[in-house]
Amino acid sequence: RSLCDGVQTCALPISFFRSCFIFAQRKFLCALQLIEKMYLSSLPLLLTVMLVKNAWAALQGQGSTMAGPLEQQLTFAFSPYKVSYTGTGSGAGKAAVIAGQSDFACSEASLTAAEKASVADIQQLPLFVIGVAVIYNIPGMTMTSPPLNLTTRLLADIYAERVTAWNDPSIVALNPALAAQLPNVTFTRFVRKDSSGTTSVFTNALKAFPNSNWTAVGTSVTWPNTNGMLRQATGSSGVAVSVLWTPYSIGYVGYDSVLLYSLPAAQFVSPGGQIQVMNANTTALAALSFPLASDLSATIVNASYPAYPISGYEYFVYRPSSMSCEKAYWLQEFILFTFAPSTQVVAMNEGFSPIQSTIKQQVVSKVGEMTCVDSDGSKPLVSTLKQRYNPDPVYVVPNAGDSGAIIRIIAIVAPIVGAGVVAVLVFMGIANYRRSRALQKRLESAPKGYVALMFTDIQDSTRLWNTYGEDFEDSLDLHNEVMRHNINQFRGFEVKTQGDSFMIAFPDAAAATRFAFAVQKDLLEVDWPEVIVNDKAIPTELSPQSPEQLIWRGLRVRMGIHVGELNPRIDGGIVDYFGNVVNITARIESKAKGGQICMSTEAYQVITQDAELMEGLSMVDMGLQTLKGIPEPQHIVHVLPGELAGRVFPPPKDLACDR
Numbered sequence: 102r103s104l105c106d107g108v109q110t111c112a113l114p115i116s117f118f119r120s121c122f123i124f125a126q127r128k129f130l131c132a133l134q135l136i137e138k139m140y141l142s143s144l145p146l147l148l149t150v151m152l153v154k155n156a157w158a159a160l161q162g163q164g165s166t167m168a169g170p171l172e173q174q175l176t177f178a179f180s181p182y183k184v185s186y187t188g189t190g191s192g193a194g195k196a197a198v199i200a201g202q203s204d205f206a207c208s209e210a211s212l213t214a215a216e217k218a219s220v221a222d223i224q225q226l227p228l229f230v231i232g233v234a235v236i237y238n239i240p241g242m243t244m245t246s247p248p249l250n251l252t253t254r255l256l257a258d259i260y261a262e263r264v265t266a267w268n269d270p271s272i273v274a275l276n277p278a279l280a281a282q283l284p285n286v287t288f289t290r291f292v293r294k295d296s297s298g299t300t301s302v303f304t305n306a307l308k309a310f311p312n313s314n315w316t317a318v319g320t321s322v323t324w325p326n327t328n329g330m331l332r333q334a335t336g337s338s339g340v341a342v343s344v345l346w347t348p349y350s351i352g353y354v355g356y357d358s359v360l361l362y363s364l365p366a367a368q369f370v371s372p373g374g375q376i377q378v379m380n381a382n383t384t385a386l387a388a389l390s391f392p393l394a395s396d397l398s399a400t401i402v403n404a405s406y407p408a409y410p411i412s413g414y415e416y417f418v419y420r421p422s423s424m425s426c427e428k429a430y431w432l433q434e435f436i437l438f439t440f441a442p443s444t445q446v447v448a449m450n451e452g453f454s455p456i457q458s459t460i461k462q463q464v465v466s467k468v469g470e471m472t473c474v475d476s477d478g479s480k481p482l483v484s485t486l487k488q489r490y491n492p493d494p495v496y497v498v499p500n501a502g503d504s505g506a507i508i509r510i511i512a513i514v515a516p517i518v519g520a521g522v523v524a525v526l527v528f529m530g531i532a533n534y535r536r537s538r539a540l541q542k543r544l545e546s547a548p549k550g551y552v553a554l555m556f557t558d559i560q561d562s563t564r565l566w567n568t569y570g571e572d573f574e575d576s577l578d579l580h581n582e583v584m585r586h587n588i589n590q591f592r593g594f595e596v597k598t599q600g601d602s603f604m605i606a607f608p609d610a611a612a613a614t615r616f617a618f619a620v621q622k623d624l625l626e627v628d629w630p631e632v633i634v635n636d637k638a639i640p641t642e643l644s645p646q647s648p649e650q651l652i653w654r655g656l657r658v659r660m661g662i663h664v665g666e667l668n669p670r671i672d673g674g675i676v677d678y679f680g681n682v683v684n685i686t687a688r689i690e691s692k693a694k695g696g697q698i699c700m701s702t703e704a705y706q707v708i709t710q711d712a713e714l715m716e717g718l719s720m721v722d723m724g725l726q727t728l729k730g731i732p733e734p735q736h737i738v739h740v741l742p743g744e745l746a747g748r749v750f751p752p753p754k755d756l757a758c759d760r
Contacts, residue, residue: 164194
């Protein structure tokens with residue numbers, strides 16, 4: 102009920118019918134949120150109450166409301182053991198773990214010195230990268246209106262009450278297209294009422310912004326409120342709903358709330374004039390600039406373009422050496438479960454970005470150090486206890502001679518099963534709604550119009566898989582990290598991956614070419630497993646023209662680029678592209694050898710207009726090529742950055758840059 106306070110009338114300052122439509126839409130969102138809170142929190146209990154697993158011992162977690170929907174999905178999906186999660190706020194979650202009242206907590210705020218000193222054993226692990234969005238409600242704006250532009254200094258001035266009105270000249274100057282919608286109305290500023298990790302990330306960002314003069318930092322702070330226009334709400338959902346219902350308001354929430362409620366989020370104008378937007382790529386990119394401290398924490402704020410400037414980690418907080426062995430074993434399994442590929446997909450749909458592989462290795466290593474308190478008082482390593490605990494569910498089998506017991510069990514189980522079926526249906530509806538909203542947001546962010554498309558894959562990957570097994574799997578992780586880092590860096594859109602292949606869309610051919618050059622050079626610097634570096638089929642080589650210039654080392658990636666009119670669409674649960682441009686691009690890539698970048702002359706003509714990119718660029722004209730399944734021959738060139746011009750490829754067949 103508290104979430105829906107004030108949702109009583111249609112009296113909004115726009116036309117009557119549109120007003121009532123928005124009222125109904127927002128009332129529905131509010132009701133959906135309440136249903137989600139009730140059923141997602143109770144569903145794991147409803148569906149596991151029929152199972153007895155290790156004397157009903159269970160793991161209980163609490164904390165971040167931003168992480169609540171994600172954690173509730175993960176605890177439900179983690180079938181071997183009963184795990185539950187309640188969104189109570191980051192501060193409350195950490196306090197409960199320290200007090201021994203909760204087995205784990207999620208928090209966007211890292212452990213403070215006082216929290217670490219208050220208990221003998223406490224550990225935090227960064228599991229995901231998150232972004233904090235600045236949301237707003239400006240009446241009169243539509244879905245086609247441009248987003249609100251702010252600078253980091255201006256955001257600090259708004260929350261410090263140095264800028265108080267929507268038509269302040271500094272805001273209007275950044276938003277000329279919105280000038281008519283920016284009246285002389287005072288900001289209503291929404292903040293979190295509860296102790297919140299989101300508040301910690303947000304206030305740390307305000308303090309880090311240049312010339313912000315902001316000092317208050319933490320999960321709960323005293324906000325300036327001399328004009329009486331500060332409002333408080335509990336939880337990320339509380340702030341989201343409050344801003345949704347309050348004209349001329351502003352607030353901060355996690356990216357998950359932006360996706361769920363389709364809220365407009367402000368974008369930032371960097372000191373260099375570039376636009377910094379929030380999405381899974383730009384938050385992940387921000388984390389690359391801030392190394393972890395010895396306690397596995399980092400403050401990821403005020404990152405430079407193209408990264409997003411208000412980012413952070415979602416931390417998992419637990420006691421690494423004082424739990425019972427049974428709980429400790431299943432907690433360790435649950436932590437590792439969050440790194441499963443399917444789990445990472447769920448997390449990205451909820452607005453959480455995966456951590457980079459080097460940080461993942463640190464986390465997994467730290468988890469492997471967990472010990473527990475055994476029944477005999479010993480403290481074994483948790484990782485040695487796998488054979489003791491059977492992960493398969495054990496069902497209750499009643500005594501066949503006790504008909505009264507059977508009747509009692511049926512009387513208890515029947516309504517629970519019914520409630521479970523209803524809960525499953527509601528859960529599926531909510532999951533489908535959230536997935537469709539996330540897909541719609543992803544569709545909106547995909548390049549469209551005259552797009553540059555690229556396909557890539559690793560030369561000889563089948564042989565490398567069969568020969569080196571885990572070493573190649575580790576190499577593939579390193580390859581993927583290089584690819585995704587540069588996708589973020591050069592405004593790429595990862596359409597899909599299959600095995601070692603990537604399909605990527607770029608807003609223009611120049612961005613695609615810069616990406617390709619950066620990847621080819623970065624692959625030379627990767628710390629590949631020794632067996633990959635020593636593989637005779639892909640030897641390390643220096644340039645014949647410049648003996649000090651490394652041109653071959655490690656995995657060799659071939660690339661194909663083409664341009665054309667493309668519009669993405671949702672198909673099979675992903676955002677994808679279709680048509681002749683896609684087919685031609687794939688065939689161009691199939692003509693390349695590892696370490697080679699082949700492109701159509703249409704793409705090459707575009708990049709010739711970029712003088713900076715063309716400086717030092719090496720190009721070889723491959724002539725007209727016959728591509729499988731493409732009626733007309735295609736004119737292909739291959740390009741390389743000047744540093745790698747010494748690469749030599751086998752003579753092409755039929756003038757082809759042949760595989």
